[in-house]
Amino acid sequence: METIKKELLRGGQFLVKETNCEDVFTPEDFSEEQIMMKEAVKEFNEREIIAHRERFESKDYKLTEEVMKKAGELGFLGVAVPEEYGGMGMGFVSTMLTCEYISSGNGSLSTAFGAHTGIGTMPITLYGTVEQKQKYVSKLATGEWMGAYCLTEPGAGSDANSGKTAAVLSADEKTYTINGQKMWISNAGFCDLMIVFARIEDDKNITGFIVEYDREKPNGIVLGEEEHKLGIRASSTRQVFFNDTVIPAENMLSVRGGGFKIAVNALNVGRIKLAAACIDSQRRITETALKYATERKQFKTSIADFGAIKGKLAEMATNVYAGESASYRAAKDIEDRIALRLEEGNSHSEAELKGVEEYAIECSILKVTVSEDVQACADEGIQIFGGMGFSEETPMEAAWRDARISRIYEGTNEINRMLSVGMLVKKAMKGHVDLLGPATAVAEELMGIPSFDTPDYSELFAEEKEMIAKLKKVFLMVAGSAIQKFGPELDKHQQLLMAAANILNEVYMAESTLLRVEKNTNRYGKDAQEGQIAMAQLYLYNAVEIINKNGKEGIISFAEGDEQRMLLMGLKRFTKYVKYPNVIGLRNLIAEKLKAENKYCF
The missing domain is CATH 2.40.110.10 (Butyryl-CoA Dehydrogenase, subunit A, domain 2)
Structure with missing residues (x-):
């Protein structure tokens, strides 16, 4: 087994530790085996799912069952199942890939696949006795039986x-x-x-x-x-x-009274898999909208040349890229944590359970962010299609309807927002993530005199990296002050927790996007990554705006007088650019790349 050489952060530590871009896994790092798996699943999706869109939309439940059986025959239902129980025994990244590319053809099949492979099969694989696994798992892995x-x-x-x-x-x-x-x-x-x-x-x-x-x-x-x-x-x-x-x-x-633990751990896996299930859906919606916008002419001009449409396409593509970057970063961290536990002598079940549980915070972040992005993407897709987007003749309205459930599945997004912050606080109390030290340092920085020196940002990504470091300080400042004020009563302040979660979400997504672009720029050169660099800068700009809004909302909800003034000044300091990016210019650059390729090309 390959020994893990990189520094592997614990779940939640991204907030208080700097990550080296070379330690982050990106989709450009897929192995040949993973690329072959991706292509096989994509081909299956086109042939068995996308080709029958109308039958799925007309509530053909039998078709869903038939396609699931075919997926089982090809091994797609058993990617994560150990070989001794009839599966492929592949790693966590490969299971994410399979989930991503089989889920984008139709939400009905995506739901059936997720329910069967995740919460239907996985509890027995991870918690079952040897006898239970031998009796049931191979039947589920091959599609002979279906699970619920x-x-x-x-x-x-x-x-x-x-x-x-x-x-x-x-x-x-x-x-x-x-x-x-x-x-x-x-x-x-x-x-x-x-x-x-x-x-x-x-x-x-x-x-x-x-x-x-x-x-x-x-x-x-x-x-x-x-x-x-x-x-x-x-x-x-x-x-x-x-x-x-x-x-x-x-x-x-498992054991008597162990059901709640099974449910919680199944949901952790389900959350990151749900994020994966939304990625290629966004990619396909973006491509479909792009191709329509290129062909559709108004005022003798292709609407893809209109600035308003360019802006939409650029934002859609950027969110795809960010969701993909963060999802596979977390997936590889989980896979590496599982490998470490196996090296330490854990059983397969224990290693899988603890590996995923370690990154439960990241799983919740991804579930929330990517599920909301796919809904927004589908909504903009309808808008680009105009009246045609509202018609069942085009795939946009079905994509919008199917996307809506993803914000409810696997724990609502409201629950997941509160969970992510709550889990981070619990990790800090257990000593797994040092929040107190960095939060104290931020509080001391607020009391000090800010530097008025102009920083040197001549190095590529220098200001972006500095900005992400400052955004982490916003979370530490807001959450640290809130914990100090409310203590164990913090969980009763749900709107404050949700504001803090929005900050946490954007930090992880923006950092993951930038790390991927930095790694690939080192690998392929700046010119080859021009569009990706623009997307990292655009996503970060949007993240800063979201964090500014939520930080302000949180601060004024619990602080008054001098404390409020100090925290708001800190927020302004930590969300201020030295040189603001030309946001419209970034969007236009991304849109032109899309138009030139007439597909999602990142």
């Missing part, structure tokens, strides 16, 4: 641990009887196995169970009608009722 995940209930959504579904152990301790109701269950209409969460007696935490579902012998399982949804129309989504459903006691997953 039954967590949400009418009264238990974001508060998943409050579910009322009950599991009662028989007197002879050989079986459990499950009774309860689950809702919004993806793949319910064609699954063969369900991961079901239920409470035993008055346990504090829920427990996970493996429940087989045979349509001919339903064992007390009753499915509701298919839900009719805004988007993901061919994704089978039903309520599931358990009426005295009897399962063997050995079908308990």
Whole structure:
């Protein structure tokens, strides 16, 4: 196994430590095997998914099941599954790649794929006994069986641990009887196995169970009608009722009361995979909008030549690039952390669990940011198409509808924003991330006299790197002051937490984008990266504006008088450019690159 030579930061440490661009993984670093996998999945997507867009949009649930079976036959459902259980045993980056390129053809198939490979298969792979893995995982990895995940209930959504579904152990301790109701269950209409969460007696935490579902012998399982949804129309989504459903006691997953931990860890993986699932969707929307804008003429001019349209296309492409940069940075960190744990003697399951858990903050950041970017991208796609974008004849309205669920999946974006900051504070309390030292240093800097020397920014990316360092200080300043004021009561101030999370999100995304561009500029030269440099500068400019707004909102919500004045002066100091970039010039440069290639070319 390859030994990890780079300095591998812990989750959340990006905020307080500088990252060397050479230590960051970028899509330009894909191996030949990964590029072959990407091309195979893209070809499958074009042939089996995109070619049948109308059937998916007309709620052809059977088609979703058929395509999933074909994906299983080609091995795409088992990329992350160890070889001894019928999978490919590939690394985390390869699983992200597969997820990205199989998900962009249609939201219904993307949902079915995510539900099956992630929350349907993964809990058994990571938490199951050897017997459970041997019995079930190979069937799921090959697509012989389809999986579903039954967590949400009418009264238990974001508060998943409050579910009322009950599991009662028989007197002879050989079986459990499950009774309860689950809702919004993806793949319910064609699954063969369900991961079901239920409470035993008055346990504090829920427990996970493996429940087989045979349509001919339903064992007390009753499915509701298919839900009719805004988007993901061919994704089978039903309520599931358990009426005295009897399962063997050995079908308990992990330990009694361990279900909430399973759910949380499954969501961590689901969040970064959801980000991956949105990337190629954005890329395709951007390309489709670009090609339409090039062909569409108004006032005897291609609308792609209008400044208003150029601005939209440039922002769409920039967000694709940023999302891709940050997602694969985090994915490789997870993969490397898993490798380190395997070197230390951890089992495959333990290494995977701890590897992903380490970067739970980054997973939440990516889930929020990329899901909102894909929605914005689809919205602008409709706008570029004009009236045609509102018609079902073009793919834009379906892309917009499908994108909308991504802000709700895997924990709403509001929940994830509060989680990311909360998890960072907990890591600091455990000593895993030193927030106190840097926050104290920022507080002392605010009390000191600022330097009026003009810095030397002659080196490429010098001002951008300095700006990102200052943006990190904004988070430390705002969050540090808020923690000092509210202490353990901070979690009750949700709007303040969300403002802090917006700052954290933009820092990670802007830094990831710049690090990728710096690495590739070193590798390929400045001229070859002209468009990418413009995107890094544009994304950073937008990030500064977002951070300025959220920093100000946070500060004036809890500080008054001299403290407020000092913090606002600090915010101004930490978000001020020495030389502002020509934002419109950057957008035009990016748009011209797109027009010249007539495709997303970054």
